[in-house]
Amino acid sequence: MAGDPLPPGSTIGILGGGQLGRMLAMDAARLGLSCHVYCPDPDSPAFAVAARHTVAAYDDAVALERFAAECDAVTYEFENVPAGTVEILTGRLPARPSGRSLAVCQDRKAEKTLVEGLGIGTAPWRPVDRSEDLCAALADIDTPALLKTRRFGYDGKGQARIDTLDGAHAAWEAIAAASAIVESLVPFALEVSVVAVRGVAGDFAAYDVVENVHEAGILRISRVPARIAPATAAAAVEIARQIAEELGHVGVLAVEMFVIRDAGGERLMVNEIAPRVHNTGHWTIEACAISQFEAHVRAVAGWPVPSTERHADAEMVNLIGADADRWRDFAAEPGAALHLYGKSDTRPGRKMGHVTRLRPRGS
Amino acid sequence: MAGDPLPPGSTIGILGGGQLGRMLAMDAARLGLSCHVYCPDPDSPAFAVAARHTVAAYDDAVALERFAAECDAVTYEFENVPAGTVEILTGRLPARPSGRSLAVCQDRKAEKTLVEGLGIGTAPWRPVDRSEDLCAALADIDTPALLKTRRFGYDGKGQARIDTLDGAHAAWEAIAAASAIVESLVPFALEVSVVAVRGVAGDFAAYDVVENVHEAGILRISRVPARIAPATAAAAVEIARQIAEELGHVGVLAVEMFVIRDAGGERLMVNEIAPRVHNTGHWTIEACAISQFEAHVRAVAGWPVPSTERHADAEMVNLIGADADRWRDFAAEPGAALHLYGKSDTRPGRKMGHVTRLRPRGS
Structure with a gap:
């Protein structure tokens, strides 16, 4: 996986064409590296500063194959890339970070488990895989708490606050998720x-x-x-x-x-x-x-x-x-x-x- | 000429696609401005970071008209843009810097005349419009001196050193210019x-x-x-x-x-x-x-x-x-x-x- 460093003139593939992809592409160009940005959105901000771009869905296997063939390494501007996309790319070219970083960070339960496993503190939390688990979880940790979808949350989306046990059901309905975690709001400085x-x-x-x-x-x-x-x-x-x-x-x-x-x-x-x-x-x-x-x-x-x-x-x-x-x-x-x-x-x-x-x- | 500032989303045209154009295009993108790079060289480094580019000669009036129509203002990454190119663009859209900056800086005689006119020091110099003028010029200023083409010199190109009067003719042959200036080498710190x-x-x-x-x-x-x-x-x-x-x-x-x-x-x-x-x-x-x-x-x-x-x-x-x-x-x-x-x-x-x-x- 390590291998030789890519020389200037190589092409970095970037999945995602938002502002992070845009700023990545500009700094890649500074180093004499070329960028190919892959994004389903034809109006992606990153396209304007990348040497090449592909407009295609993240599950378009043909487009992904072509993209992989034109790049020397691939990266992501956001962590919610579908696992299938990463699977297609990994093995064809160096994917950095790897699927493991993405898989853990896509899933709040996996993320918190990893952090706790290292002996690092987190806010008290419990997994909530079914609505029935929510009351039991709230018996273990203090309210106020935040109910968060396990996957695909960002910028406060997929979250609902629970101030008292009475509000638990409404919070579950609000996030409308298959599975979630609930964590205590900690009084941070x-x-x-x-x-x-x-x-x-x-x-x-x-x-x-x-x-x-x-x-x-x-x-x-x-x-x-x-x-x-x-x-x-x-x-x-x-x-x-x-x-x-x-x-x-x-x-x-x-x-x-x-x-x-x-x-x-x-x-x-x-x-x-x-x-x-x-x-x-x-x-x-x-x-x-x-x-x-x-x-x-x-x-x-x-x-x-x-x-x-x-x-x-x-x-x-x-x-x-x-x-x-x-x-x-x-x-x-x-x-x-x-x-x-x-x-x-x-x-x-x-x-x-x-x-x-x-x-x-x-x- | 002043007018309103161009809002983000506007397009800046850049004549010249080298590294200066490339770095201009990246910083324009930072501000939410789009770039259109115009350069005759299909391998121009600036193309990779610009939203649009045109490969055409600087005297291609049709391509220049189209370029002007797609830009909100135009600039240059180098001063040796032909005067005719600037003429076509000026009047159709704001050209910054203006033709006057380019005209003066393209011509060492005009440049030195402007500087002296402001009472600012230059190395002693004389214009040499014909080979016959060179000896007279060297009678007025000290050798060693540099003979420089009036136009289109950069990175030491179009220059020849004259150590003694005997070398004057060889220097004139070396730069092979229609007109030139000669200036004394000053012992600078x-x-x-x-x-x-x-x-x-x-x-x-x-x-x-x-x-x-x-x-x-x-x-x-x-x-x-x-x-x-x-x-x-x-x-x-x-x-x-x-x-x-x-x-x-x-x-x-x-x-x-x-x-x-x-x-x-x-x-x-x-x-x-x-x-x-x-x-x-x-x-x-x-x-x-x-x-x-x-x-x-x-x-x-x-x-x-x-x-x-x-x-x-x-x-x-x-x-x-x-x-x-x-x-x-x-x-x-x-x-x-x-x-x-x-x-x-x-x-x-x-x-x-x-x-x-x-x-x-x-x-």
Whole structure:
């Protein structure tokens, strides 16, 4: 699986054509690598910056075969790629990260089981495979709790809050899932994440821990450095390293965590793992010589893991829905690095772009 | 000419498909702007990252008309665009920079005349319109001198050195030009450049002065900050501002200067003006939140001039010809930001990529 690094001129296939694919394709081009983006949506933002693209369904075996034949390695901009798609591609060419990273991160039960298996904290949780299990699960853990579909949730979708036992049935109806997990809402002081990269040789590096603010389940702001103790930051990076190692992950992965503050100091609980470049790592484009996107591409190409050093403090704000209509304000703000994803439709809750502002380190 | 800023989703036309066009197209995409690259070379590096491209000659009026109809503004990645091409485009859509910037910078005589007219120093020079003028010119200025074609010179091409009057005729034969200029070689302490940007409203900003090392007429290394006195740096920026203003320039322009050190301190002489993004500004990609490429695109789109603030010291090294074969070394060097331009043919003297290394400011 390791093999020789792909030389410049090679083609990286990217499944998914959203803003993450778009930013991956641009950083691949910086390295002299070519990109082929595969996405069912003919209006995919990533197509505009990729040398080639395919518009086809994720289960179109003929299109996938052709795509595989034209690429030297394949990666994913999102984790909800159907398992069948990955099966067709794996074996034909290096697929990085591998099917195991995807399979675990697609399934909240598998994810939490893996994290707990490493002795890493999570919010108290129980699997809920049938509606009948929900009451028993809620007997074990505290409310308020969140009921989450096991699969295909993102940006707060597929989730329902349960404040009291009375509301359990309504929550189950609301998410309308075949299977789910329920987890206690923990009273966290901060949300943080670690964006890290692991190479084919097992080499590992992490960007500085970032502090995040979510609104209505959607990331609003990321700030680096996170306002946590140095020991907590080191522990957060170690958690990401253990998870990446356990998955045999290749590429970038992001681990979202809660920081719990009590009399004993700061503790971490893993909330979610994303086996890909992540919204909470967008600040790396301006604040680091090598961004999370380039780090991912390098790992996918079998190159050594690069430096994740940061030379500025940074704050990133997502532009969600109509926020992007204020582009003139951001364009007129001298230090603001504006990113717009080239999406033609503005919809409420849709990530349209982001703005990063830098400050000197430690200011 | 000013008008409203182009909104995201607009299309910027770029004449020229080399690495400068490629880096412009990537930064335009960051802002949600689309690019259409026009270049006669079907293997143009910029095509891979642009939403659209046209392969056609610069004098293909039909192709140019179609290109103009599909773009909202047009710019150039190099100054040697034929005047006729610019004529066809100007009037149909905003052409930024304008034909005046191109006309002056295409012609060493016009360029030096403009600089002198502003009271700015240049190396002693004389126009040589016919071979018969060369001896008279050399009677006025000191040897050693450089004979340079008036038009279409770059990377040391179209130049010949004259060490003594005896060598004058051979130099004239070597450059084989219809008209030329001859200039004295000045004993400079340093070569520096200012990469600056001027907006449609006349707003202006400059990146920090950069120190350059050329080898065989080709840029080898750029380092920022330049090791010059603060007053010299301020004077260099003021020179760039005056030139941009005089040209009515819109977009990025680079002014290369010699720093002369003598008993009186440091003096500046303008060597050359490039009315475009410039190799000596590549370090801005990593060391600034907004690179020279994005600054140029913003100006072309009629947006306000952005901040040119720098948050790290930087050194950029060009990868020329076979240098790029060492990509594995650069890929393994943790802090090195590697750029490869996607050129399929490695030729001696050809710019294949560059590497930028950052250091904390003032270190």
